[in-house]
Amino acid sequence: MNLTGAQILWECLVREGVDTVFGYPGGAILPAYDALLQYPIRHVLVRHEQGAAHMADGYARASGRVGVAVATSGPGATNLTTGIATAMMDSIPTVFITGQVPSKVLGTDAFQETDVTGITLPITKHNVLVTEAKDVAHSVREAFAIARHGRPGPVLVDICKDAQQAQTEFVWPETIELPGDKQVPMVRWEDLAKAAELIAQAQRPLILAGQGVMRSGASAVLQAYAEKTDTPVALTLLGLGGFPASHPLCLGMMGMHGEAYVNTAIQEADLLLAFGMRFDDRVTGKLATYAQHSKKIHVEIDPSEIGKNVPVDVGIVGDLRGVIEALLPHVPSKRHEAWRIRILGGQNETRTRDIVHQPDNGHLYAAHVMHDLWTATEGGAVVVTDVGQHQMWEAQYYRHEKPRTLITSGGLGTMGFALPAAIGAKMARPDAEVWVIAGDGGFQMTQCELATLQQEKLDIKIAVVNNGYLGMVRQWQEFFYDKRYASTPMLSPDFVKLAEAYGIAGHRVTTRAEIASTVQAVRASGEPALIDFRVEKEEAVYPMVPAGADLHAMIRRPATEEGVTA
Amino acid sequence: MKHTLVARVLDEPGVLNRVASLFRRRAFNIDSLTVGHSEASGVSRMTIVVDTRRTPAALVAENLRKLVPVLDVEDVTHRPTVSRDLALVRVRCAPGERSQMADLVAIFRGKIVDVAPESVIVEVTGDEGKVDGLVDLLRERGILEMVRTGKVALVRGSKADVKTRAADMDQPTSGNGAQPTV
Ligand SMILES: Cc1ncc(C[n+]2csc(CCOP(=O)(O)OP(=O)(O)O)c2C)c(N)n1
Ligand SMILES: [Mg+2]
Numbered sequence: 001m002n003l004t005g006a007q008i009l010w011e012c013l014v015r016e017g018v019d020t021v022f023g024y025p026g027g028a029i030l031p032a033y034d035a036l037l038q039y040p041i042r043h044v045l046v047r048h049e050q051g052a053a054h055m056a057d058g059y060a061r062a063s064g065r066v067g068v069a070v071a072t073s074g075p076g077a078t079n080l081t082t083g084i085a086t087a088m089m090d091s092i093p094t095v096f097i098t099g100q101v102p103s104k105v106l107g108t109d110a111f112q113e114t115d116v117t118g119i120t121l122p123i124t125k126h127n128v129l130v131t132e133a134k135d136v137a138h139s140v141r142e143a144f145a146i147a148r149h150g151r152p153g154p155v156l157v158d159i160c161k162d163a164q165q166a167q168t169e170f171v172w173p174e175t176i177e178l179p180g181d182k183q184v185p186m187v188r189w190e191d192l193a194k195a196a197e198l199i200a201q202a203q204r205p206l207i208l209a210g211q212g213v214m215r216s217g218a219s220a221v222l223q224a225y226a227e228k229t230d231t232p233v234a235l236t237l238l239g240l241g242g243f244p245a246s247h248p249l250c251l252g253m254m255g256m257h258g259e260a261y262v263n264t265a266i267q268e269a270d271l272l273l274a275f276g277m278r279f280d281d282r283v284t285g286k287l288a289t290y291a292q293h294s295k296k297i298h299v300e301i302d303p304s305e306i307g308k309n310v311p312v313d314v315g316i317v318g319d320l321r322g323v324i325e326a327l328l329p330h331v332p333s334k335r336h337e338a339w340r341i342r343i344l345g346g347q348n349e350t351r352t353r354d355i356v357h358q359p360d361n362g363h364l365y366a367a368h369v370m371h372d373l374w375t376a377t378e379g380g381a382v383v384v385t386d387v388g389q390h391q392m393w394e395a396q397y398y399r400h401e402k403p404r405t406l407i408t409s410g411g412l413g414t415m416g417f418a419l420p421a422a423i424g425a426k427m428a429r430p431d432a433e434v435w436v437i438a439g440d441g442g443f444q445m446t447q448c449e450l451a452t453l454q455q456e457k458l459d460i461k462i463a464v465v466n467n468g469y470l471g472m473v474r475q476w477q478e479f480f481y482d483k484r485y486a487s488t489p490m491l492s493p494d495f496v497k498l499a500e501a502y503g504i505a506g507h508r509v510t511t512r513a514e515i516a517s518t519v520q521a522v523r524a525s526g527e528p529a530l531i532d533f534r535v536e537k538e539e540a541v542y543p544m545v546p547a548g549a550d551l552h553a554m555i556r557r558p559a560t561e562e563g564v565t566a
Numbered sequence: 567m568k569h570t571l572v573a574r575v576l577d578e579p580g581v582l583n584r585v586a587s588l589f590r591r592r593a594f595n596i597d598s599l600t601v602g603h604s605e606a607s608g609v610s611r612m613t614i615v616v617d618t619r620r621t622p623a624a625l626v627a628e629n630l631r632k633l634v635p636v637l638d639v640e641d642v643t644h645r646p647t648v649s650r651d652l653a654l655v656r657v658r659c660a661p662g663e664r665s666q667m668a669d670l671v672a673i674f675r676g677k678i679v680d681v682a683p684e685s686v687i688v689e690v691t692g693d694e695g696k697v698d699g700l701v702d703l704l705r706e707r708g709i710l711e712m713v714r715t716g717k718v719a720l721v722r723g724s725k726a727d728v729k730t731r732a733a734d735m736d737q738p739t740s741g742n743g744a745q746p747t748v
Contacts, residue, residue, distance in 0.1 A: 117580070121583070121587050122591045125634075126634045178634060179635055179637055180574075180631075182634075302628075303628045304625060402695055504697070
């Protein structure tokens, strides 16, 4: 069968199971867009290519399938880069297709020519420049294989315009072999034996669970392991949802804005089981004083992560679910009564300080918004957060029970992520109740995608946590720069009117009493809606481990005369 | 300490760029990197010398393995190897000193490969220590220009002995549910 390179591209995508792509056309990708009309793929026209990249990312995070974004050469491709880097840092399986100038003029600074494979080299798992139609099928097939394989990630395929236009024989590569030995190595039984021995000896074990739980579908076996060995579970930001928040062994989030008792438990544990996480600096604090009294077992699919930041006693390279399954029969059934009671002491102390347990004092706190949103949605929503204080409050107060119910940019911390990522998530899982939670700052970075939301008729609810500041940066200025608020107060549009301009219902909430009723009203409407939550302006996220400080050196919520309030 | 890694990579455009980009991005401290053809067509061979005081060799190897065009990586530091470095050195040498120079160079099994009125070009091949030794002596006479290839290495013995990463692991069990005997 003779097809053009452009047709081959879509043939391959259809065969890879792609139903939706997010993109924006332009000269160098026009042949591909023209051919797309013949194929059963839904194209979502975005308003900015960054949005397309985050949508592909959100689609992948919500579903586990590969997300795909398309852009033209030059500025189209460069606009994708923030989204590609976001997907890279969080290991999200994505494929980016970009048009490139015709192969004959490559390297001549032709109109809209940019060295896209050069630019994206350090922010992709792999990338390739395709100059001939005959290479399209193999390159696209390989891109999907690489995006999914092992530790997933973004792959970019840059296709010259003439390679899209030329005809060639289409042969679907049935199988694809990656060069060299890219198989995940076998687990060594002596490593399992050594791990089992450490586990048997431990008095104060603690599981640190990360996004790997989601990626390998290890939630159930993780729970079985935790219950059999009576081991509490702390989660990274991207691990939230991997272990049910309501489970008695669930401690919640660790790290910079983790609860004090969680970080204390990490410092006091005698065995850490790091499951599918990578000891990021935001979870370890100062490495020299991190968990000094514990043995460490690290299970990770990417061998280059083992021992990278934290030396470990046993490193096991492998798919998390398979490794825990292999380990489970060899670990003893145990009770760690004393250890759990010790942690519980800290938990109770935290509860008394907790702002959501303070009586309503007429102020609207973001923490209340998260808590009441959680109860109103019965904890069942897919929440897509942006980056900043609201992101941390969401992580603290929206209690996630199931995998893939929190979608957030962890590694890169990309403001502007939430709205487009939510569009991708909703398209991947149309039946899910999808909520955007964004700050007033980050929301404005990609708010143009409100038009995309309307155009695709998506029922997404948006909570703008409006504190009039780039809140997280203001908090750093408050703590570490003597309250000199340089360029963090921010003027915003009237978000209610803004929503209405896009044909989206807008609401405003200024008191705690209105939260639940407004949330219920927009849930019942069956239509997209935006709620502008006018929260306390100068509230801080507590506790906080200052960057680079000891994990146990936390700044706690200050106490006032009436006990502890804001 | 210095570690020597041997990487076999697909001979395709941009491979060296990928490797160099990785080292730069991760701030890996590399002493030398050579690349050239191998016995197999389409496969190049890189010899990489890593300063492990700042960069663990295993971290470099594992990161290299993640690059798609990298076929395999082996740390040959503790294996018996034949390793060679080649230097071409233009050194000051008056006409009357030439025979003395030839004698000196001969001790290192080097040779004079070009003669100019006031200088000669010396070629020497050997392990890095030997080349360093001659270069130090030539420095006293005034090195005008020098180029060194950097280290290349092959493991001694027959090729079948070469350990692969998989063979490194005794008694493997599958991570996907197979029951190990613990
Ligand atoms: C693209 C981008 N630019 C800058 C930052 C640095 N940054 C981190 S949080 C933050 C403030 C976010 O403000 P807002 O969106 O209003 O959320 P808030 O913290 O107030 O909840 C900034 C500027 C970032 N993470 N991403
Ligand atoms: Mg704000």
